[in-house]
Amino acid sequence: MASKAEIRKQDLREKLVAAAEIRIRTDGAAALRARDLATDAGCAVGAIYNAFEDLNAIVMSVNGRTFQALGQAVRQSLVGAETAAPTDRLILMSNAYLGFAADNTRLWRALFDVRAQETEIPEWYREALEDLFANIATPVAELFPEKAPQDLMLMVRALFSSVHGIVLLGLENRISGVPTDQIEHMISEVLSRLT
Amino acid sequence: MASKAEIRKQDLREKLVAAAEIRIRTDGAAALRARDLATDAGCAVGAIYNAFEDLNAIVMSVNGRTFQALGQAVRQSLVGAETAAPTDRLILMSNAYLGFAADNTRLWRALFDVRAQETEIPEWYREALEDLFANIATPVAELFPEKAPQDLMLMVRALFSSVHGIVLLGLENRISGVPTDQIEHMISEVLSRLT
Numbered sequence: 001m002a003s004k005a006e007i008r009k010q011d012l013r014e015k016l017v018a019a020a021e022i023r024i025r026t027d028g029a030a031a032l033r034a035r036d037l038a039t040d041a042g043c044a045v046g047a048i049y050n051a052f053e054d055l056n057a058i059v060m061s062v063n064g065r066t067f068q069a070l071g072q073a074v075r076q077s078l079v080g081a082e083t084a085a086p087t088d089r090l091i092l093m094s095n096a097y098l099g100f101a102a103d104n105t106r107l108w109r110a111l112f113d114v115r116a117q118e119t120e121i122p123e124w125y126r127e128a129l130e131d132l133f134a135n136i137a138t139p140v141a142e143l144f145p146e147k148a149p150q151d152l153m154l155m156v157r158a159l160f161s162s163v164h165g166i167v168l169l170g171l172e173n174r175i176s177g178v179p180t181d182q183i184e185h186m187i188s189e190v191l192s193r194l195t
Numbered sequence: 196m197a198s199k200a201e202i203r204k205q206d207l208r209e210k211l212v213a214a215a216e217i218r219i220r221t222d223g224a225a226a227l228r229a230r231d232l233a234t235d236a237g238c239a240v241g242a243i244y245n246a247f248e249d250l251n252a253i254v255m256s257v258n259g260r261t262f263q264a265l266g267q268a269v270r271q272s273l274v275g276a277e278t279a280a281p282t283d284r285l286i287l288m289s290n291a292y293l294g295f296a297a298d299n300t301r302l303w304r305a306l307f308d309v310r311a312q313e314t315e316i317p318e319w320y321r322e323a324l325e326d327l328f329a330n331i332a333t334p335v336a337e338l339f340p341e342k343a344p345q346d347l348m349l350m351v352r353a354l355f356s357s358v359h360g361i362v363l364l365g366l367e368n369r370i371s372g373v374p375t376d377q378i379e380h381m382i383s384e385v386l387s388r389l390t
Binding site: 030112154155157158160161162163164165166168169170172178182185186189190193194 | 225307349350352353355356357358359360361363364365367373377380381384385388389
């Protein structure tokens with residue numbers, strides 16, 4: 001049975017992650033400050049480091065939630081389209097990916113912005129990305145029945161990375177000059193040619 | 196004629212950009228501190244803000260140099276391969292892009308990491324990216340002679356973004372699980388299918 005102290009600690013962890021999510025959504029992960037989080041959660045700055053190893057661990061927890069929400073958005077795009085052609089399902093999921101990234105840009109960027117080279121990536125983190133890839137793997141396997149599992153895995157990652165790059169630079173259209181309303185068009189052209 | 200004060204200011208600017216390049220190469224743009232640059236360049240912290248509007252302007256100047264070096268690496272990959280098939284030229288340039296990104300990861304990331312949404316992107320910055328795209332535009336125009344200029348422009352950006360995404364997640368293989376030695380294979384498979 002959890003002790004009262006453990007319950008309080010768990011409660012504080014949840015408060016801190018919820019507060020960090022709001023701050024990352026608005027200002028990005030790089031701007032996260034322990035002092036602000038302590039104010040948000042109504043605790044002392046020192047209490048944060050009792051609940052989490054460091055700020056990065058809080059960002060990773062927020063990323064865990066973001067992966068959940070992103071996966072749900074991607075799967076939701078297939079509802080009612082389960083029997084569509086595999087390329088069409090890939091396009092639907094990619095557009096859902098674009099929509100999620102556009103609506104939650106800073107939370108989404110934080111997923112791939114795990115900066116510190118020395119930070120160890122937790123096993124659950126890689127699994128969350130695997131879950132995301134698993135959605136793509138089904139139509140890809142239908143499209144390339146002759147490919148060995150290892151080659152399918154690479155194809156899934158190549159497709160995901162291509163769409164990710166288009167979404168990333170498309171949303172940075174101040175730099176790339178890609179008109180935002182052309183991103184879906186580019187995704188569908190690339191996926192139709194690739195598959 | 197430039198006054199002595201102007202020459203001194205220009206000299207300081209060059210020193211600061213050279214120092215920032217070394218620091219960004221090692222620690223990334225986010226870790227850049229005015230105090231460190233002042234030490235490197237042997238000037239007062241205040242003198243930095245006399246030479247540049249802010250730290251971001253120094254990062255942008257470093258990015259200008261990086262664009263030059265990247266463009267040179269990409270063009271160099273075509274030397275002796277001018278008559279190769281357009282898809283093969285795209286693959287050569289993409290591998291040069293990968294090589295540059297792998298060898299200069301933090302400088303390369305800084306190019307696309309122009310964070311502050313409020314920062315205005317200077318015109319020369321967009322032109323530098325256009326110059327990079329121009330290298331890709333030639334083989335793409337050969338591959339799609341039927342496409343209108345506007346569609347060619349989108350195709351160039353879609354191809355660049357796809358390769359960029361593969362390089363980005365490939366170099367973040369701790370997260371993506373893409374074996375680094377498979378990045379070239381993924382690039383060549385994607386480009387062969389896309390073109």
